[in-house]
Amino acid sequence: MRDLLSFEPLYQERVWGGRALETILGRRIPAGIPTGESWEIVDRPEAQSTIADGPHAGLTLRALLEREVKGVMGPEWQASRPFPILVKWIDCRERLSLQVHPSAESARRLHGEPKTENWYVARATQGAQLLAGLKPGTGREQFERAIAEDRTEGCVRHFNVAAGDSLLVPAGQIHAIGAGNLILEIQQNSDTTYRVHDWGRVGLDGRPRRLHLAESIESIDWAGSAPELVRSAPTSGVIAKCDAFLIRRVVLDSGERLPIAAGGQPRLLSVVSGNVTASALGRGDSGGSVLGRGSNVLLPYAGEFAFVADVPAILLLTEDFARPGAPRA
Numbered sequence: 001m002r003d004l005l006s007f008e009p010l011y012q013e014r015v016w017g018g019r020a021l022e023t024i025l026g027r028r029i030p031a032g033i034p035t036g037e038s039w040e041i042v043d044r045p046e047a048q049s050t051i052a053d054g055p056h057a058g059l060t061l062r063a064l065l066e067r068e069v070k071g072v073m074g075p076e077w078q079a080s081r082p083f084p085i086l087v088k089w090i091d092c093r094e095r096l097s098l099q100v101h102p103s104a105e106s107a108r109r110l111h112g113e114p115k116t117e118n119w120y121v122a123r124a125t126q127g128a129q130l131l132a133g134l135k136p137g138t139g140r141e142q143f144e145r146a147i148a149e150d151r152t153e154g155c156v157r158h159f160n161v162a163a164g165d166s167l168l169v170p171a172g173q174i175h176a177i178g179a180g181n182l183i184l185e186i187q188q189n190s191d192t193t194y195r196v197h198d199w200g201r202v203g204l205d206g207r208p209r210r211l212h213l214a215e216s217i218e219s220i221d222w223a224g225s226a227p228e229l230v231r232s233a234p235t236s237g238v239i240a241k242c243d244a245f246l247i248r249r250v251v252l253d254s255g256e257r258l259p260i261a262a263g264g265q266p267r268l269l270s271v272v273s274g275n276v277t278a279s280a281l282g283r284g285d286s287g288g289s290v291l292g293r294g295s296n297v298l299l300p301y302a303g304e305f306a307f308v309a310d311v312p313a314i315l316l317l318t319e320d321f322a323r324p325g326a327p328r329a
Contacts, residue, residue: 001071004280005298007049012037015204018093020182025294040296043083071302073266073322084321087296090183096176098197102219103171114171117187118240121165122272125180132175133157133227152197164232168240172221188244243327246320252309262304266322271295274313279306
């Protein structure tokens with residue numbers, strides 16, 4: 001398995017979504033509905049990425065893993081194990097609910113799935129914010145009282161953000177994405193969310209969306225560390241590191257080349273600024289494909305690749321999700 005793998009996006013209607021995937025990323029999204037998310041790479045029973053082109057076009061990610069798991073994920077990965085990362089674009093025309101995702105321990109008790117995620121801000125309107133982490137001095141008793149008195153927002157830290165900023169949100173940390181953000185979210189393969197507060201909003205059916213107060217209280221890590229926003233910078237380096245994955249920011253000048261050797265590990269590559277020409281090496285290819293802003297591709301374990309910036313570009317390289325000891329979803 002030496003092919004660069006790109007997938008058809010799966011667009012998700014969300015009450016808080018908008019049209020930024022169309023106006024900013026140039027996507028063709030469903031007309032007349034609020035599109036809040038594009039699931040770019042996913043392997044779940046209810047949602048499967050389909051390979052967009054190349055010799056494996058039309059295969060789902062699950063089918064590909066069942067056929068060629070060693071070439072895609074490496075010699076230690078079992079074909080029955082789901083792909084461990086879910087990559088999505090999130091367009092927040094309105095702010096998302098105040099919510100929390102469970103840790104592995106909480107998820108076992110609550111019959112959910114653990115989820116740590118990272119947000120990369122691709123675009124932020126003036127005044128856009130991220131909310132993450134409880135303010136100092138806010139324990140369980142204080143927070144439960146705030147829920148009863150409808151003042152939970154005041155218990156959470158607020159961060160003003162700009163394009164290029166990044167924030168790791170570990171499982172158990174309360175959070176919300178504010179309005180005006182276009183976010184690339186790289187997360188554990190999970191779809192478990194417990195809502196604490198939804199700002200009095202009604203859902204697409206015109207009814208208030210369900211809250212999960214007991215589950216949220218059970219899932220919050222009351223002793224968790226303070227969030228650390230990674231500010232935009234014109235340099236390459238690690239922007240997120242946790243047990244489930246590591247994300248590197250790679251800044252390329254025009255004409256600069258990023259080589260990826262075969263056999264180390266599978267990786268995900270996301271283009272968050274500019275564009276690059278991608279080539280699969282060792283196959284006699286004479287040319288390459290252009291990956292524009294918004295592209296997300298899977299680089300299999302057995303593949304060897306090179307990416308050359310056509311203009312100054314910023315890439316995110318997600319690694320360390322297929323280690324033998326990496327947590328399971």
